[in-house]
Amino acid sequence: MTIRAVATGIGHYLPDRVVPNAEFEKTLDTTDEWIRTRSGIERRHFAAEGETTSQLAVRAARKALEMVELSASDIDCVIVATSTPDLTFPSVATMVQEGLGMESGFGYDVQAVCAGFIFALANANGMILSGQAERVLVIGAETFSRIMDWTDRSTCVLFGDGAGALVLEARTGSGSPDDRGILSVDLNSDGRYREMLYVDGGVSTTGQAGKLRMQGNPLFRQAVGKLAETAEKALEKARLTADDVDWIVPHQANIRIIQGTAKKMGLPMEKVIVTVQDHGNTSAASIPLALSVGVAEGRIQPGQLLVTEAIGGGLAWGSVVLRW
Numbered sequence: 001m002t003i004r005a006v007a008t009g010i011g012h013y014l015p016d017r018v019v020p021n022a023e024f025e026k027t028l029d030t031t032d033e034w035i036r037t038r039s040g041i042e043r044r045h046f047a048a049e050g051e052t053t054s055q056l057a058v059r060a061a062r063k064a065l066e067m068v069e070l071s072a073s074d075i076d077c078v079i080v081a082t083s084t085p086d087l088t089f090p091s092v093a094t095m096v097q098e099g100l101g102m103e104s105g106f107g108y109d110v111q112a113v114c115a116g117f118i119f120a121l122a123n124a125n126g127m128i129l130s131g132q133a134e135r136v137l138v139i140g141a142e143t144f145s146r147i148m149d150w151t152d153r154s155t156c157v158l159f160g161d162g163a164g165a166l167v168l169e170a171r172t173g174s175g176s177p178d179d180r181g182i183l184s185v186d187l188n189s190d191g192r193y194r195e196m197l198y199v200d201g202g203v204s205t206t207g208q209a210g211k212l213r214m215q216g217n218p219l220f221r222q223a224v225g226k227l228a229e230t231a232e233k234a235l236e237k238a239r240l241t242a243d244d245v246d247w248i249v250p251h252q253a254n255i256r257i258i259q260g261t262a263k264k265m266g267l268p269m270e271k272v273i274v275t276v277q278d279h280g281n282t283s284a285a286s287i288p289l290a291l292s293v294g295v296a297e298g299r300i301q302p303g304q305l306l307v308t309e310a311i312g313g314g315l316a317w318g319s320v321v322l323r324w
Helices: 021-026 032-039 053-067 092-100 113-130 191-196 216-237 255-265 283-296
Strands: 002-013 017-020 043-046 077-081 106-110 135-143 161-173 181-189 197-199 212-214 247-250 305-312 316-323
Touching: 002 053, 002 113, 002 181, 002 283, 017 021, 021 032, 032 255, 043 161, 053 092, 053 135, 053 161, 053 283, 077 092, 077 113, 092 106, 092 135, 106 113, 113 135, 113 161, 113 181, 113 283, 113 305, 113 316, 135 283, 161 181, 161 283, 181 216, 191 197, 191 216, 216 255, 216 305, 216 316, 247 255, 247 283, 283 305
Parallel strands: 077 106, 077 135, 247 305
Antiparallel strands: 002 161, 017 043, 135 161, 181 316, 197 212, 305 316
16 A cells, blocks of 8 residues: 545635735736736735734634644644745744644745745655655745835736645555545756846845845746646656646646646646636745635545646746645
8 A cells, every 4th residue: 555645625815905906007007907918817815914924824724624624733744835934933834833723743834935835745745655744734825915016017916915725644545646645746946047036135135025026028938838847747757647637726827827838738728727817926825725716616526636836936846746
C-alpha cells in the first residue's frame, strides 16, 4: 500500500468590502472596460482597516475544519503560504495556531508569492509521506491591498485580498494514478527573472514593506509557456495525460494567461475553474479560493482529476496533480 495526502476539507474567506472596477475610475485614468478587457477582473475584495492576513487565514481554516468536523487539536501541522504576513516575524502560521486554539503540533510559512500555495502543498505532501504529520492544514492568505501603489493603474487594479484553506490527511492507496490525493508535484524557480515581479522594499534594504512592481508583458510571455510546461511535467510524473484531466484549477492572475495555458495544454475552457472575475489576483490565496468555490458550486466532485498550477515572483512556478 502507498500513503497519499488526500484533500478532505476546503474553505475560504473573503473580506466584506467589495471593490468594483468603477471605483478606480474616480482616481485613475482607467475604465471598467479597460480592466475587464485586459485582465477579466470585474471586482475584488479588500481587507478592512485593521483586518490582517492571519485573521483571514483563521476564518478560512475554520470553514475547512467544519467541513470535515475536525477541531484544531486534530491538526498536526499548519502551513501558510503568504507574501503579506502580519509581521516580519513570527510566522502567520503560529498566529493561526493561536487563533484556532491549537496548543500542539507546529506551523510555518512558505513564501513563493503567487506560487506559494503550490509550494505549500508540496511541503504538506512531504510531511505526510514522511510520517511527520497525519493531518496538515494548508492555507493561502494575502492582503495585497497593503502593498499596492495606488497611482499605478497597471498593477493596483489587478490584486485583491482573501484566504483559502485545505485539510490534507494521510490515507492509504494502491500506488496507482486512480488513488485519491496528491499524485505528483513539479516545482521550479529562476532568480534571473526577478525584475518582472517584485516589491521595492524589505527589512534589509529599505526597512519598509515597499510597493509591488511588475513588468506585465514580459511576465505574460513567461507565464503561459512555463505554466503549461509544469502542468505537463506533473501529469507525466503521475503517469497521466491532459486527456485524463477533469479540471484545471489555475492561479487566478489574468484571464488571458488562464486561456493561453489551457489552449497550450489542448484543454477547453469548460474544464477550467475561473474566479478571477470576482476575486482579482489574490496571489497565494487564489488556488484554494478557486478550489473552494468549485467544490461549493458542485463542479468539483470526489474522484475527479485536478491540475493546479501557478507562477509568481522569483520567478517561482509549479503544479500539483491530485485526485479529489
